[in-house]
């Protein structure tokens with residue numbers, strides 16, 4: 165059985181990480197078994213660290229505040245990822261801007277809570293909720309040097325119902341993310 169290893173990077177709650185743990189980690193698919201070989205978080209109090217522990221996985225905490233610049237922080241992450249043997253890096257709520265030190269050295273995908281190329285950046289949910297658009301949505305894309313700008317792999321959308329609150333809109337986004345991210349990881353890796 166071919167084992168394909170992934171790295172997951174996160175910064176916060178880790179609800180998407182939990183879905184990967186539940187639906188992808190150590191599961192056997194048609195052509196391979198997928199394993200999380202490496203977990204990296206840049207915030208020592210992130211709840212995702214506890215979620216990983218439930219599955220017996222330790223998270224490497226790399227706090228960007230301990231590095232002089234973005235490049236040295238990225239270099240450290242790449243070193244750890246390479247050592248783990250991960251062939252795909254999944255950014256699941258990893259809230260750092262990455263430099264070419266990272267983007268040129270690993271194959272990574274990112275989850276973003278809007279229909280790219282609209283609403284790039286850290287306030288995508290609020291901005292798409294407040295826009296005139298009649299739909300909201302999510303994107304998964306390859307990570308490139310341009311923030312939220314790499315090739316789009318998958319997108320899903322939903323209708324913004326009249327009177328929908330921001331919290332309802334946010335919940336809908338997360339529900340879509342929790343299904344699409346695990347599925348996309350499997351679609352990318354489970355190939356001959």
Ligand code: GRF
Nearest residue numbers: 177178179180257275276277
């Ligand atoms: C998700 O909405 C993702 O799109 C964004 O950050 C959030 C992470 O949520 N980049 P969680 O930490 O997985 O719960």
